Amino acid sequence: MKVGLRIDVDTFRGTKYGVPNLCQLLADYCILATFFFSVGPDNMGRHLWRLLRPTFLWKMIRTRASKLYGWDILLRGTFWPGPVIGERLGNVICAVSAAGHEVGLHAWDHHAWQKRIDRMDRDEIYSALNKGVGLLERILDRSPVCSAAPAWKSNDRVLLEKTRFSFAYNSDCRGKSLFRPVVAGNELAQPQIPVTLPTYDEVIGRYGISQNNFYDYLLSLFDPIKLNVLTIHAEVEGMACLKMFSRFIKQAQSRGAAFVPLGTFLEDDSTIVTGTMVKTKIPGRDGWVACQASITENRNVSYFSGA
Numbered sequence: 001m002k003v004g005l006r007i008d009v010d011t012f013r014g015t016k017y018g019v020p021n022l023c024q025l026l027a028d029y030c031i032l033a034t035f036f037f038s039v040g041p042d043n044m045g046r047h048l049w050r051l052l053r054p055t056f057l058w059k060m061i062r063t064r065a066s067k068l069y070g071w072d073i074l075l076r077g078t079f080w081p082g083p084v085i086g087e088r089l090g091n092v093i094c095a096v097s098a099a100g101h102e103v104g105l106h107a108w109d110h111h112a113w114q115k116r117i118d119r120m121d122r123d124e125i126y127s128a129l130n131k132g133v134g135l136l137e138r139i140l141d142r143s144p145v146c147s148a149a150p151a152w153k154s155n156d157r158v159l160l161e162k163t164r165f166s167f168a169y170n171s172d173c174r175g176k177s178l179f180r181p182v183v184a185g186n187e188l189a190q191p192q193i194p195v196t197l198p199t200y201d202e203v204i205g206r207y208g209i210s211q212n213n214f215y216d217y218l219l220s221l222f223d224p225i226k227l228n229v230l231t232i233h234a235e236v237e238g239m240a241c242l243k244m245f246s247r248f249i250k251q252a253q254s255r256g257a258a259f260v261p262l263g264t265f266l267e268d269d270s271t272i273v274t275g276t277m278v279k280t281k282i283p284g285r286d287g288w289v290a291c292q293a294s295i296t297e298n299r300n301v302s303y304f305s306g307a
């Protein structure tokens, strides 16, 4: 059973500490994965201002955010400008690539994208992607293989702008199967590899799931006859949850799970269908995420205006 392993890196701290930790762990278990890097300014601490919103405050308490992420992540970019991650930690990104992992673009400014995507026009989206791709190209001396929209915030404008780059695929949404998005009646060449499994922060504190049994729950969701794509975070599994994640990997491998970079799924392109993305709410996540529309909703419908 193949399980696509995607590692999102959102912050300076996650890049500096979480990524090397995960690289070591993956080497110990002979696993290759896909890393999606945020390379521009780390302003993730601006999320702290969202404490003013009750649902977000509850989530921070529920996941014990300060313990999970560290206060320096939560404050980053709030009182001083955030550091440009790729300029300071390019060596970490190079090491990931040299170890044989797939490297993709997550964000230029993760926080700005999450907050502003609904208001960003095509030029702004292109500029954010271009800055991220440009810096990754300078670091790696080649283009990033793929991309993944921050916080699964994507729309038709994003999909169209991504076609201007040489991404072999994108992973911008939640869903169940590989698909080529249809935008304004046209099927785009870049396939989507959706994330099929929930993340730590979405589930913890719900349904009787705690940090002690989260990874057992995750194992119970693996399905040998379906697409399995898991997202972990350098800031979570690479740091506070590193030991638990290591146990989970061992257990999953003993049950026959083979963790692979997401690009591996493209080897059999007969499984790629066409589809569209819709905005949806998922439990445990603030705001909307892009989600693969179900087959019945798919027919020639574009849910995002202004593409």
Ligand SMILES: [Zn+2]
Pocket (backbone or CB within 6 Å): 008, 009, 010, 106, 110, 150, 151
């Ligand atoms: Zn992210």
